[in-house]
Amino acid sequence: MDEQYVILLGDEQLRISRGFLERYNVPGPRYTSYPTAPEWRDDFGPEDFRRALRESDPSPLSLYFHIPFCESLCLFCACNTVISRDKEVSGPYLTHLKQEIDAVHRELPEGPSTSLGAGRPVVQLHWGGGTPTYLSTGQIEELFAHIQERFSFDPGAEVSVEVDPRVTTEEQVRLLRRLGFNRISLGIQDFDLLVQKTVRRIESPEAVRALIQLCRSLGFSSVNVDLIYGLPHQTVGSFAGTVDRILEFDPDRIALFSYAHVPWLHRQQKSFEKHLPTSREKFRIFRMAIESFTSAGYVYIGMDHFAKPQDELTLAQQARTLHRNFQGYTTKAGANLIGMGVTSISALDGVYAQNQRELEAYHAAVEAHGLASHRGWKLGEDDLIRRSVISRILCHGVVFKHEVEQQFGIDFDQYFATALEGLEALEADGLVVLSPGQIRTTLLGRLFLRILAMPFDAYLARHASAEKRVFSRTL
Numbered sequence: 001m002d003e004q005y006v007i008l009l010g011d012e013q014l015r016i017s018r019g020f021l022e023r024y025n026v027p028g029p030r031y032t033s034y035p036t037a038p039e040w041r042d043d044f045g046p047e048d049f050r051r052a053l054r055e056s057d058p059s060p061l062s063l064y065f066h067i068p069f070c071e072s073l074c075l076f077c078a079c080n081t082v083i084s085r086d087k088e089v090s091g092p093y094l095t096h097l098k099q100e101i102d103a104v105h106r107e108l109p110e111g112p113s114t115s116l117g118a119g120r121p122v123v124q125l126h127w128g129g130g131t132p133t134y135l136s137t138g139q140i141e142e143l144f145a146h147i148q149e150r151f152s153f154d155p156g157a158e159v160s161v162e163v164d165p166r167v168t169t170e171e172q173v174r175l176l177r178r179l180g181f182n183r184i185s186l187g188i189q190d191f192d193l194l195v196q197k198t199v200r201r202i203e204s205p206e207a208v209r210a211l212i213q214l215c216r217s218l219g220f221s222s223v224n225v226d227l228i229y230g231l232p233h234q235t236v237g238s239f240a241g242t243v244d245r246i247l248e249f250d251p252d253r254i255a256l257f258s259y260a261h262v263p264w265l266h267r268q269q270k271s272f273e274k275h276l277p278t279s280r281e282k283f284r285i286f287r288m289a290i291e292s293f294t295s296a297g298y299v300y301i302g303m304d305h306f307a308k309p310q311d312e313l314t315l316a317q318q319a320r321t322l323h324r325n326f327q328g329y330t331t332k333a334g335a336n337l338i339g340m341g342v343t344s345i346s347a348l349d350g351v352y353a354q355n356q357r358e359l360e361a362y363h364a365a366v367e368a369h370g371l372a373s374h375r376g377w378k379l380g381e382d383d384l385i386r387r388s389v390i391s392r393i394l395c396h397g398v399v400f401k402h403e404v405e406q407q408f409g410i411d412f413d414q415y416f417a418t419a420l421e422g423l424e425a426l427e428a429d430g431l432v433v434l435s436p437g438q439i440r441t442t443l444l445g446r447l448f449l450r451i452l453a454m455p456f457d458a459y460l461a462r463h464a465s466a467e468k469r470v471f472s473r474t475l
């Protein structure tokens with residue numbers, strides 16, 4: 001008989017067979033954009049992005065700044081990083097980043113004047129990486145002042161930063177708070193020493209506890225932690241230790257990432273390949289974590305995210321105002337996202353643009369053009385319609401067909417006849433409920449949101465035949 005797994009989520013009991021897991025734990029996009037990045041064109045340069053900025057509607061802004069540097073490489077890492085112990089590298093980078101900020105600011109219509117309160121408000125700002133706290137306190141202060149002089153912040157803006165607890169000092173955290181950062185995200189991954197040694201990232205729970213206490217005492221309104229399941233040598237028992245510690249720390253949000261094994265992109269991941277848990281063990285680890293977090297009162301938002309019941313993410317999901325972008329779930333729907341720095345991505349109205357991915361190329365592009373885009377995509381009408389449906393599935397767990405029909409002037413069932421046919425098998429497996437007016441994901445379906453979005457993706461079939469290794473697996 002097919003082996004059964006049982007997952008307890010609150011009062012509900014989900015039953016998953018091994019065959020089911022094999023069918024649905026397949027490579028798929030994470031849909032931080034639609035169309036997904038592999039589809040974008042390579043001929044989208046600085047002038048195309050300049051036009052997109054100039055033509056962008058005057059909606060509020062979400063600004064992302066990429067600080068790519070890290071002092072050492074964690075072997076599991078699939079992020080865009082530049083490893084250097086020599087901190088000199090950050091000087092020229094910040095010079096170019098400031099030039100890019102100036103260029104973006106110049107091109108924005110009704111760009112904010114330097115007096116606070118004028119122009120398009122920044123409702124969200126995020127420093128990500130790499131490791132933003134690679135920068136010295138002087139550099140942090142200078143970069144933030146440069147941004148503040150050019151953009152006006154909404155009084156309720158979310159101002160957030162990713163930090164690596166191993167390299168983040170008390171002085172840096174105090175400074176970030178004083179500058180106005182109100183959200184902080186700590187990379188933790190796993191506290192087990194064998195796992196930590198294998199991935200070359202040693203981090204003590206005591207130091208993390210102290211850092212979280214400091215953040216709370218300074219008044220950060222939200223503390224997030226990042227964990228990864230599926231790392232080498234991880235077992236249900238070992239990861240349970242990490243989960244228990246995290247629950248003691250009582251963060252506001254938890255990101256529980258599925259380890260993305262993509263050695264064709266990040267070769268160092270090969271070094272521990274033989275110690276990776278099997279896909280069954282990885283699923284058991286996931287099950288233990290999701291059961292523990294939900295029984296401790298966290299709400300499973302979807303994909304990788306958990307939040308407390310009173311957290312804005314949870315409330316936005318209930319109110320169907322949740323949005324998803326390159327940083328994951330956010331409550332700031334409707335903002336134009338502008339990414340600055342090497343590899344960063346922008347999403348403006350109907351345009352995606354990505355900056356140069358290599359440091360040298362980024363520097364050269366900024367010097368030559370002020371802006372550094374090198375890939376991008378202008379969404380057509382079909383892209384916009386499909387993006388809207390995929391976003392509703394991922395963020396709200398339900399699609400009301402009449403809303404999409406009204407927004408785009410289509411007959412939903414006719415337009416999506418093939419996708420709806422594709423969903424029938426998923427309905428039979430209990431992932432979704434199809435009715436004349438709605439597509440509603442079940443609790444089980446919320447664990448496999450990517451799978452439910454995939455039938456609406458018009459580009460996916462090409463990858464199935466041409467390049468199987470573009471995406472990581474669902475779980």
Ligand SMILES: C[S@@+](CC[C@H](N)C(=O)[O-])C[C@H]1O[C@@H](n2cnc3c(N)ncnc32)[C@H](O)[C@@H]1O
Nearest residue numbers: 076077078079129130163164187226257259260
């Ligand atoms: C860009 S990193 C920034 C955090 C910071 N540098 C640190 O490590 O503390 C953001 C998060 O991506 C996640 N991440 C990195 N590589 C991953 C992989 N291969 N699979 C899944 N998640 C990964 C980690 O959880 C990490 O905290």
Ligand code: SF4
Nearest residue numbers: 070073074077079130
């Ligand atoms: S996990 Fe964080 S610190 Fe480690 S290499 Fe990746 S970005 Fe750098």
